[in-house]
Amino acid sequence: MLLPWEYGVRNLMRRPLRTTLTLSALATVVILVFVVVGFIRGLERSLAISGDEDVVLVYSVNSEENIENSSIAARTAALLSASLQGTWKRFGVTHLSPELYLGTRVRTGDDGGGLGLVRGVTRVAPLVRRDVRIVEGRWPQSGEVMVGKLASAKLGATDEALAIGQTVHFEGESWRVSGRFSAGGGAYESEIWCNLADFQTATQRQDLSLVALLLAPGAAASEVSLFCKQRTDLELRAISETAYYATLQQHYKPVRVLAWFVVVLVSAAGVFAGLNMMYGAVAGRIRELATLQAIGYRRRAILISLIQEGMLLAAAASLLAGAIALTTLNGVAVRFTMGAFTLRIDSVAILVGCGVGILLGVLGAMPPALKALRQSVAISLKAV
């Protein structure tokens, strides 16, 4: 038979200051867990959804996986258009997007800014990048740019600095912001898009970084690969966009592993907070616990009651941390080398955060409870 639930609940209120401090410590730990898991989930999601399986990227074979380092001839787009049968064509428009993609220093009008990702594109780009939606303003004309939803986060600038009508400066030119776009949470959202020809002029480059093409239904990426292998003079390679981002995911695997390690370390620190509280709570109740045994309560029942106390406090801390995480952390933009992504407090993050919280309660309560219950009842009854 278990002890009444009220016993555990009221015991928490016995030392209000200690309970409040422990609640705060546990909530802090769980919030940290939410931050790290939200980081991992946000990064994974950003890379996972950045990629369309029907899109093939063609870029320089010498640039490894880094498209920023790629340089291919400007005529590549025309060659691909003329040579490949499997590219999607609609209303006479071949869905093939020549792009110049650079990491460059971008300065905002308020003298803020940082390293940004700029993509020079043509009007075909949104036909190939199908997740891209203009959410505000319009497509950029000459001397204008369109900024992604997370471009300000990537630059470390305010949203106001990249508002429509504002001016940004890069590659020695000034560019007026004409619109904002989203990309369903994908990597493009941290980019700045401008007219390809303007960007080539500004950077004094005639080449391209890549050509992205949308495959027609039934067409295979292998056709593009075969073309690249046959035309060795062009030094091209082809890879499906999903495979490209999957490769990047592998590059970020050590970061994810490290982040999970941080979750474990932070949780371990939380266990000590729980232990400290429960040792204090149990140490002052040695005689009381012995009395319960003398009355006829089994040690298991008392142990469960003490664990209930720890779990109740940890659950309250988890709830508090969850509420804070959902209201203040969810959606917060984080910069990383490839752009920016948002912390994602999704169901998995909630599950991990609250799971860790409850675990802290159980692990924190068990050692002091077991220690107290191992002592002789006869001796414990005389404890002060």
Next chain:
Amino acid sequence: MALVELHNVSKQFRKGDETITPLDEVSLQIEEGEFVSLMGPSGTGKSTLLNLVSGIDAPDAGSIVVDGTEVTALSRGQLADWRAANLGYIFQTHNLIPVLSAYENVELPTLLLKLSSAQRRERVELALDAVGLSDRAGHYPRQLSGGQEQRVGIARAIVAHPKVVVADEPTGSLDTETSEQIQALLKRLNRELNMTMLMVTHDSDVAAIASRQLLLDRGKFLDATAQTEAGRHAS
């Protein structure tokens, strides 16, 4: 057959290099409804004997049988169940649970019994009524006087209708007037409810309320037979 039987019970403790023998082949029989007090100098094993009868400590040798159950043969879990059904324990320092009200403290042992909530309520109310604290049921221990706390402790000890009630210096922490009230209460409960009681005390006046008084010294009862006879004549 006696309700409580101790046969050649011995208990030893190690204290550094020294071996202390508070009980040395002690035998004792307590009849049902009997009120036995146990006296003796400090450290002579009075509380040890009480703990052995209660099953919260185990003897090194000998056996203890209560109402036909050999307590010394039970496992720790079985002992807990046995205590819940057969034993009431009155502590010197009351040992009430501070976060529970008087009613909830008295109710604790009944939660271990197979009773309906109505039966439980009836028993708790009767126990509180028996100790004269019905009007303090909702009070927490910190809101009660020492004497009232001890009364709640006594109500908690009798609420499960135990076969035996053991009391370890039940008046030890009370003033004279309150002590006399508690003595009268214990005597009344023994008489009216025919409750078997074993009480440890160092106060001869308190011991005198029992129907039989035993004196324990250096691990042995002093002239236990004579005292037993004297106790029986007195009762």
